[in-house]
Amino acid sequence: MDRARWQRMLTLLPICLALAFSLTAMGSSHWCEGIRRMTKPLCQDLLGGLNCIHFSRSSSSTGSKHDDSQAVQYIWETGDDKFIQRRFHAGLWQSCEESLNSTGERCRCFLGIVPAEGQGVLWLSIGAEVLDIFLILTGVILLGFSMSCYSSGCSWLNVDASVAILMVLAGLLGMVAHMMYTTSFQITVNLGPEDWRPQTWDYGWSYCLAWGSFALCMAVSVATMSRYTTAQAEVPRAQKGGPYPQHNTPQPGPSRKVWQTGATPHPVGHIFTNVPGHPPPGTGGKVSMC
Template sequence: MDRARWQRVLTLVPICLALAFSLTAMGSSHWCEGIRRMTKPLCQDLLGGLNCIHFSRTNSSTGRRHDDSQAVQYIWETGDDKFILRRFHAGLWHSCEENLNSTGERCRCFLGIVPTEGQGVLWLSIGAEVLDIFLILTGAIFLGFSVCCYHSRCNWFKVDASVAILMVLAGLLGMVAHMMYTTSFQITVNLGPEDWRPRTWDYGWSYCLAWGSFALCMTVSVVTMSRYTANHEEKPRAQKGGPYPQHNIPQSEASQKVWQTGAAPRPVGQVFMNVPGHPPPGTGGKVSMC
């Protein structure tokens, strides 16, 4: 596997991870978690319990005794003692809270809880989240197909540019979706039904996964765009044969005549002259005159 193909395989890993994060976050109901305060229900303890007043009365017509313990409700408790705290969590689709007996959860549709003022914002958030997942999936399929169907004529410049554009669009759509969901949830907290409004709340692990997907998309976009820019700058250099192209520098006529006459460089103060004829043996054919 050559270097270009190996780099694209490594780029495919964070894209698949971002897709998994987005799918998990969208299907989960742990975007926001908190505690909700509710009024204590009617007395549910057994006969003789410490927190219940049990009494019965006799029906004058039938003579039967009726247990009216359900009509008594903690008459000696006031203030915060009249309420109980239950944990809840909400997502794009559902809002779940603990049951009174702490065995399981009771869930309801979050779209039915959001007031009219926030339903449009929530639908825009869901639409942006769906487009975010679609763009990430498209980028993963395109890059995976390019790696699997590799051939020597594959234009990796277009692959890098396409993946960078898809990932930056997916990241921006994901950011918009998360911010819109936060807005719709805050509207629901302030204007939602009384039997749902939380006392305290914070962001959950699904919300963190959604922003993790955004971070991965933007990182992949920056890396692929940097690689595209570097390869685009190196391509003209490779076509010219090197980073420093050689140019033909014409020699001057004077230098050409010097090399043709066989003149050699001379030190300062000496003059070399060519003497016609045959020089005697042992002499170099040149006479030095000071």
């Protein structure tokens, strides 16, 4: 395997890794993680769990039923004992939080949680993320196809230029998508429904994978463009230093540079020679020698 093909194989690996990072991040719901603080629900009997406020229904000894709507409930829990903290995580498509019995998660569509002010920003983020994945996939297909049909006439410079442009566009679109998602999430935190607003939140591992894909795209673009520029600079140098046959170039003899014989016929026994630069005075530029 020659050097050019080996370099492009090394370039293909980070592009595939960037594609895997983008696909994993887009399908995951761990872009943002945090804690929600909610009031404990009321228990309906004495066997309620730890995550609810206990109270018992009063019953008459005579067996008559009381109207629960007029009953007064005394709740002794105050301060932090009245609230429960539940972890949640959200992504592009859904938001999930822990259930009360801590046996699973309850998920709902994130698009339905985002208020009207952030719907457009979220859709732009999703569109930019899809275009980012499409451009990375195009770069993988182009580079893989050029390596599979490798031949001596394959134009590696055009492949490098195309891959560099695709990776730059993919990285920029990914950056825009991540920033727009952050904007839409902050809008949801401030203006979203009361039963969803988090108390504290931070970025999750999916968000880190998305930015890792951006870093890989930009690194591949810089490396490929550097290789393309170096190859373009070496082309004129190789043309100037090419082998040319030196013996084919006609070299005039030393006698032709200095002496030139007159073309007109001369009498027998006389030779007229023109000496350029030193004509004797009064001879009109010709010297007669017997």
